Amino acid sequence: MTEHNQTLPHVADTAEARRRPGRPGRRPGSADTRGEILAAARKVFAEKGFDKATIRGIARAAGVDPALVHHYFETKDGVFVAAMRLPFDPAVVIPMIVNGPREEVGERLVRFILTMTGDPNAREHVLGLLRTAMVNEQGVAMVREFFSSAVLGRVGAELGVPQIRMQTAFSQMLGMVMARHIMRLEPLASAGTEELVELLAPTVQRYLTA
Known part of the structure; x- marks a missing residue:
């Protein structure tokens, strides 16, 4: 049996590493746009399931542009991982x-x-x-x-x-x-x-x- 020393990737670290700073799209007047997207995502996933949920639908529920969801999380998988606080990506x-x-x-x-x-x-x-x-x-x-x-x-x-x-x-x-x-x-x-x-x-x- 081969020995492996693995460091468990943390969701917050991997998500932060994939983000690109300086991109436009943050909603004016919102102190926690990311948190509002995650709250909307939890509701959409609970109502529609993973397969039928979409980035566009999550953005609509959060009142933001879909590009902003992509900015924070890149993919629907990324939204789900962050919304459910999964310890792996x-x-x-x-x-x-x-x-x-x-x-x-x-x-x-x-x-x-x-x-x-x-x-x-x-x-x-x-x-x-x-x-x-x-x-x-x-x-x-x-x-x-x-x-x-x-x-x-x-x-x-x-x-x-x-x-x-x-x-x-x-x-x-x-x-x-x-x-x-x-x-x-x-x-x-x-x-x-x-x-x-x-x-x-x-x-x-x-x-x-x-």
């Missing part, structure tokens, strides 16, 4: 997972999930989204569409892996996160990252490359 994470030796993609994926959910702040945002999905019909549709379209669909396309295999690998990791951090089953909850990578990576690798 698909634009950063997907290349990190799919680039590199094909025989180690399962290890990279498992280590990323374990590292991300090992951070208490990141984990709380992930678990909050999962709880919303479990108790709210609109919430589960929104989360399902985001992961299907923006995450699993893109990873599968990059790797040439059928969606049934991508979803099976995802369910393996989702079950691990829930058992480890919601049910807190022992000794799983207290196991170290490398121990779990060694156990889980070969199974996930089989789903993705068999």
Whole structure:
């Protein structure tokens, strides 16, 4: 099993790095245009789901020009990540997972999930989204569409892996996160990252490359 030292990309950092200062479009008289866009986005995503929501619709709900939404967040994925306060950005994470030796993609994926959910702040945002999905019909549709379209669909396309295999690998990791951090089953909850990578990576690798 190959050792990797990865630094978890933080959404705020990656989003800030992609922004281009000095571009026009800020709405006059608004102290927090970005926050107003995010508030409007949460409402639009909740009502329409991820797939049917659009940058134009979010801009209309926020009372701004669509170019301003693109200025702050670039893409609909970026809006969703910021609005839901997700601790990862698909634009950063997907290349990190799919680039590199094909025989180690399962290890990279498992280590990323374990590292991300090992951070208490990141984990709380992930678990909050999962709880919303479990108790709210609109919430589960929104989360399902985001992961299907923006995450699993893109990873599968990059790797040439059928969606049934991508979803099976995802369910393996989702079950691990829930058992480890919601049910807190022992000794799983207290196991170290490398121990779990060694156990889980070969199974996930089989789903993705068999």
